[in-house]
Amino acid sequence: MLSKVVARHLLSVFVVLVALRVSAAAEPIVVVGKDFTEQGLVAELTRQLLASKGFDAQKVQGLSTSEMHAHMRARRGDIYWEYTTTRLSLVYGDRANYDKGAAYARLRELDLSIGYTWLRPTDINNTYALAMRTQSSEVLKIATISELFAAIGRGTNLIVGINKEFAERPDGLEPLERTYGSHFPREIVRQVDTDYIYQALRISGVDVGVVFSTDGRISGYDLQILRDDRGFFFNYFLAPIIKTETAQAHPTLVQILEALSSKLDSATITRLNAEVDVKRRLIRDVAAEFLRDSGLIQGNR
Structure with missing residues (x-):
């Protein structure tokens, strides 16, 4: 009799654990973006790419820089794209003009301590x-x-x-x-x-x-x-950042995001920005075309 009770109890625990695991897996991946074209593009590129890999990817778009940082501090987002100097200056009060490698190393160290991981930076320097x-x-x-x-x-x-x-x-x-x-x-x-x-x-x-x-x-x-012949303007390299616990729960996200970041540089994003702001095309269409043309996704998804 006792063994049947124990068995039923263990079965109940197993069912609960499975349900929790399924629930966690079913939670959407939330991509957060700011309120201008370039940010709209990288957020939509991320959403579409993740959707093509089977993730339930959702997007929160149109935030100011301070609103986005507050959103992430409240842990209501999983992924966002930020510029190195913006993050260093506004969040950490560090106003040094780092090159890409130094900025990445500094931010990776700082943000790991609060639960976010900087991934491979793009070659976009939007200064x-x-x-x-x-x-x-x-x-x-x-x-x-x-x-x-x-x-x-x-x-x-x-x-x-x-x-x-x-x-x-x-x-x-x-x-x-x-x-x-x-x-x-x-x-x-x-x-x-x-x-x-x-x-x-x-x-x-x-x-x-x-x-x-x-x-x-x-x-x-x-x-x-005009050429900045005295080198005044700071570097603003763009990189994807992911909540560390999200990366641990879904390790393939890191590979997916870094595959995207490796395809982006200043000339490419300038061309994509022009498609939206000059030719007046929809961000979703520009993003879908780029993902297909770059080989990151297949077909007309």
């Missing part, structure tokens, strides 16, 4: 830059930031467009001026929304604008990035 219309750059013979400051110092009439964040960042306007030993007269500086800067450059609303170096509108609108 800040200053851009002009190509025609204006050629006519005025301004190819570098030093030449820009020199031209303004000579009285060349140029309007500079920046966003609010650039006016306040530790790698923003005033530090840039200190590095170059010069100054933009404040009457020529206009603060405008980030997205509008590209349009303002295109229609001559401003002559010089702060841009992101991998934005597809740079080539789409025939803009020219």
